[in-house]
Amino acid sequence: DFLIVGGGLAGHILQIQLQEKGCSSIVIDYSKSNASSVVAAGLVNPVAGKFFTLTWRAEEIFESLATFYSDVENRLNSSFFTPKTLTRIFATPGEQNIWLSKAHQDKYKSYCSFKNIEIKGLKSNYGVLEIAKGGELDVSLFLGSCKASYSNRNEKFDFEKLNVKSKSYDDIKYKNIVFCEGYEVLYNPYFNHLPFVPTKGELLEIETSLPQSNTVYLGPVFMQPRGGKLWKVGATYAPNIVDKLPTKEKKDDLIKRLNKIIDVPYNIVNQTAGIRPATEDRRPLIGRHSSNENMYVFNGFGSKGVSLIPLLAKEFIDFVLNNAPLHPEVNINRF
Ligand SMILES: Cc1cc2nc3c(=O)[nH]c(=O)nc-3n(C[C@H](O)[C@H](O)[C@H](O)COP(=O)(O)OP(=O)(O)OC[C@H]3O[C@@H](n4cnc5c(N)ncnc54)[C@H](O)[C@@H]3O)c2cc1C
Incomplete structure (x- = not known):
């Protein structure tokens, strides 16, 4: 058909x-x-960006998303989707203020909760936002x-x-x-x-002793645990670029942003690039x-x-x- x-x-x-x-x-x-x-x-992240934007049509999407992937897992006898609570680190007091000015809005109630905690190995002096209904495919x-x-x-x-x-x-x-x-x-x-606006994105893979748990850290970069000491760190956005080569410019950009939240040493072990099918x-x-x-x-x-x-x-x-x-x-x- x-x-x-x-x-x-x-x-x-x-x-x-x-x-x-x-x-x-x-x-x-x-x-x-x-x-x-x-x-x-x-990653599946319902609340993203500098201004904590709730994903377009979030209610409809997140109502059925985890069930969709778990049904497919059952059918294909495999396991590829993990529902996760994500942890957004406030890197500056300014970011925390933006959140506090929005926190009362009803639309965030089933997704976000502010926690005044510090995470060892991360610069999290301004607290974190826990984001529910996230996940990882x-x-x-x-x-x-x-x-x-x-x-x-x-x-x-x-x-x-x-x-x-x-x-x-x-x-x-x-x-x-x-x-x-x-x-x-x-x-x-x-x-x-x-x-269409093809948008190149670059990622780093790093090794660090930061303890891994069942969350993904979000902030100036995302830090996604990949097992052992390995983490994926991303991402960059470069519109209208379709070459596949990782660049030094974006590597430096990711390092600069990563250094705003990480408080332990790390080694870069890989850099990758891909092209997103974005639109105007x-x-x-x-x-x-x-x-x-x-x-x-x-x-x-x-x-x-x-x-x-x-x-x-x-x-x-x-x-x-x-x-x-x-x-x-x-x-x-x-x-
Ligand atoms: C660095 C980076 C990080 C990302 N992180 C996330 C994330 O955390 N969460 C998220 O939801 N999304 C993420 N994305 C975006 C996500 O990858 C895309 O939204 C999604 O993969 C788009 O899927 P697609 O099938 O439309 O396109 P593609 O994945 O590009 O697939 C298109 C396929 O078509 C094939 N194809 C094209 N032309 C032909 C042809 N003529 N003949 C045969 N085959 C052809 C290609 O080889 C390819 O396999 C990320 C993207 C990048 C680059």
């Missing part, structure tokens, strides 16, 4: 949900080491399990082989084709007019092609693929199969 181009988080979550609806699908993907999903830290394990369990082909999609009239690609006949190529939608002749108005780009009615794009999840894709895949499938309206803020017809 569905030919899906691109096997990152978007393509595979779509495939899982299509199967639940009784639709057949195949994913065509050529794995790239800098695809967003390969590099991603996999082991993205590599998740994608590996999907590839092992669902129909897919490891090859680069070649637009020369696509025949939109006969709805065929190579030897595959499809009813619907959905493009989920992440930032590489830039090379897709049907959808590259849309306002920071909302996904989902919808039907203007002249090929069985052709769709499902993309633009920026830095929040792990949390946004499950809900939006469900709504997208309802749009394709039942003609239900897409949320106006994601529909490509807004451009």
